[in-house]
Amino acid sequence: MTRIFLIGYMGAGKTTLGKAFSRELGLTFIDLDWYIEERFHKTVQQLFSERGEQGFRELEQKMLHEVAEFEDVVISAGGGTPCFFDNMDYMNACGDTVFLQVEPEVLFHRLKVAKQQRPLLANKSDEELMNFICEALQKRHPFYSQAKFLFRADELEDKSQIQASVDSLRKLLDK
Ligand SMILES: Nc1ncnc2c1ncn2[C@@H]1O[C@H](COP(=O)(O)OP(=O)(O)O)[C@@H](O)[C@H]1O
Numbered sequence: 001m002t003r004i005f006l007i008g009y010m011g012a013g014k015t016t017l018g019k020a021f022s023r024e025l026g027l028t029f030i031d032l033d034w035y036i037e038e039r040f041h042k043t044v045q046q047l048f049s050e051r052g053e054q055g056f057r058e059l060e061q062k063m064l065h066e067v068a069e070f071e072d073v074v075i076s077a078g079g080g081t082p083c084f085f086d087n088m089d090y091m092n093a094c095g096d097t098v099f100l101q102v103e104p105e106v107l108f109h110r111l112k113v114a115k116q117q118r119p120l121l122a123n124k125s126d127e128e129l130m131n132f133i134c135e136a137l138q139k140r141h142p143f144y145s146q147a148k149f150l151f152r153a154d155e156l157e158d159k160s161q162i163q164a165s166v167d168s169l170r171k172l173l174d175k
């Protein structure tokens with residue numbers, strides 16, 4: 001039975017790589033944010049604004065427990081998932097965990113164009129965004145670094161880079 005969790009900061013490529021990797025291995029792909037959005041018929045932004053971040057985190061934990069029951073899956077967590085409750089220990093107990101590590105500058109360029117869908121980043125100026133990313137990475141690193149595997153995901157900018165990353169991830173996980 002295979003159950004792989006991809007973790008890492010917003011923009012690290014959890015969704016992009018998770019989708020491509022699961023397809024290659026013939027596994028089911030579950031993106032935790034998408035799963036939550038379908039289950040509640042609301043966007044992550046709506047859930048954040050209705051329930052506040054704490055309310056979202058409680059719901060996210062429950063949904064993590066739901067998706068972790070599935071077998072032969074690649075699960076892309078949300079960026080904050082490993083950093084609340086005992087979620088990191090829980091994921092390590094249920095499967096293989098992979099921390100997608102990306103340089104802050106690369107995250108900045110990816111998130112600059114994709115910040116509006118992310119409630120924690122929306123409306124930040126460039127300088128605020130870069131500072132926010134750097135501070136958050138420091139706070140979150142102690143959680144992310146508990147993953148069983150570390151994978152550098154700086155190069156996911158086109159199809160061939162994504163395929164090359166899928167191949168390296170396969171080797172790393174021996175799949
Ligand atoms: N080539 C690219 N140019 C600009 N932005 C990109 C590019 N590739 C990915 N992104 C953005 O970077 C983010 C990284 O992908 P995603 O898989 O959504 O990360 P995660 O799920 O870890 O937050 C996406 O929001 C996407 O819009």
Ligand SMILES: O=C(O)C1=C[C@@H](OP(=O)(O)O)[C@@H](O)[C@H](O)C1
Pocket residue numbers: 008009010011014015033044077078079080081117118119120
């Ligand atoms: O880092 C975070 O706290 C968050 C990351 C998002 O997921 P992605 O990492 O897939 O963008 C989403 O769960 C929410 O906006 C909060």
Ligand SMILES: [Mg+2]
Pocket residue numbers: 014015031033076077078
């Ligand atoms: Mg995602």
